[in-house]
Amino acid sequence: MPLNQSVMLPALAANLEDKPAFVEQVASIGLVAIELLRVDDQFEELCDVAARNGLRIAGMIGHTTLEAGLNNPANHDRIESELQSSIDIAARKNIPGLICFSGNRIPGMDEEEAIANTAAGLGRAAPYAEEKGVTLNLELLNSRVDHVGYQCDSTAWGVAVVERVGSPNVKLLYDIYHMQIMEGDVIRTMLDNLDAIGHIHTAGNPGRQNLDDEQEIHYPGICRALAKAGYEGYIGHEFRPKGDPVAALRQAYERCKGD
Numbered sequence: 460m461p462l463n464q465s466v467m468l469p470a471l472a473a474n475l476e477d478k479p480a481f482v483e484q485v486a487s488i489g490l491v492a493i494e495l496l497r498v499d500d501q502f503e504e505l506c507d508v509a510a511r512n513g514l515r516i517a518g519m520i521g522h523t524t525l526e527a528g529l530n531n532p533a534n535h536d537r538i539e540s541e542l543q544s545s546i547d548i549a550a551r552k553n554i555p556g557l558i559c560f561s562g563n564r565i566p567g568m569d570e571e572e573a574i575a576n577t578a579a580g581l582g583r584a585a586p587y588a589e590e591k592g593v594t595l596n597l598e599l600l601n602s603r604v605d606h607v608g609y610q611c612d613s614t615a616w617g618v619a620v621v622e623r624v625g626s627p628n629v630k631l632l633y634d635i636y637h638m639q640i641m642e643g644d645v646i647r648t649m650l651d652n653l654d655a656i657g658h659i660h661t662a663g664n665p666g667r668q669n670l671d672d673e674q675e676i677h678y679p680g681i682c683r684a685l686a687k688a689g690y691e692g693y694i695g696h697e698f699r700p701k702g703d704p705v706a707a708l709r710q711a712y713e714r715c716k717g718d
Contacts, residue, residue, distance in 0.1 A: 462686055462717040465492035465517040467660070467697035468505065471704045479508040481704065488709050492517035494695050498548060506552055517693040518632075518658055521545040521557030521595060528562025529580035529597075530573040530610050542584040542595065550591040556658050556693075557588075558632055559597045561611035561620075573610055578623035585626040596632035596657045597621070601640040605667070612641050614648050621655045630657030634697070639664045639676050646684045653688055661711065662698035669701050670711045678714045686717030 472481045482493060482505060492515040495502060506516055522541040527534055538559075545557050561577050568576075581595055588595050597620055602612040611617050617631045633656045635645055642648065649656065663674030670678050682694065694715055700707035 460686070462682055462690065462715060463492065463517075463693045464490045464712055464715055465494050465515075465693045465695040466490055466708055467494040467496075467695050469496045470697045471700055471708055473699070475704065478505060482508045482514065483512055484705050485708065486512035486514050488705075488712050490708070490712060491515060492693060492695075494518045494693075494697075496520050516552055516554045517695060518556040518558060518596070519545070519549070519554060521559050524562075525560045525600075525606070526563045526608070528560040528610075529577040530562045530568070531565060532576055532579070534562070535580045535583060538580055539583045543587055546584070546588055546591050546593045549593045554593070556594045556596045556632075558658075559595050560600075561597065561609065561616075563606075563608035564610045570616070574616065574619050574623060577611070577620045581620065581629050582624050582626070585624055585629050588628040589626060592628075594628045594630055594657045596630055598632040599634055599638055599641075601637040603640055605637070612637075614638060614642065614652055618652055618655050631655050632658045632660060634660040634662075635676060635678075635681065636660065636662035636664050636667055636698070645676070646681055649681075650684060650688050653690060656690075656692065658692055659685075659690075659694040660697045661694060661715065662696075666699075668699050669707045670696070670698065670714050678711075682715045682717040 472478045493509050494517050497520050522538045599617050600606045600609045602609045663670050696711045
């Protein structure tokens, strides 16, 4: 079966005035879902347009502040409250996953302490996520180019957090673009840790743009491996289109079918 493909709307449609029209085109291409960042003035409208076109909302951000995240216990009360509110919205809108962030490295805090802190923060929200059927996806980001200082910048680090929490509703958002920059060996790493991955994002490297032949990641091979391994989650396109976003998304869709 083809992989379930989604599109991070704020990335692909950032420069479009008529985002509802773009959502309609998303459905015509063959994708099955869109992703949104947060609840804003267009959230309800875009959810309604998606529903009318047979699209799900695959994910959204669960809490504020990427840099001040779960690795700092001082943030846990705030993040738990924000996640509870986001979980309620996700349950109401049938959104399966929320994006969570480790935060940036804290001077004087070693990796083991940061892993324990991040797991503790996610663990506080995990029971409510389980109750509501929503997955908390800790995002893997590169700390070399786009998010200097970000702590959850390797698969092993993220898996350590997921294992420490021990909840079926706490997993990783494996961003292929970010992990290509940090560690490469994408197919082997993903397949070895597939049980810990709840969501996937794409973009071309270098440039974080189209999934074309001018960038180095071979998405057809990656997606065939994922499909063969039985990955059933979403693979969401989160890149900046070089030109026409519809044409760029259509190309990404064809390259990532997994057949």
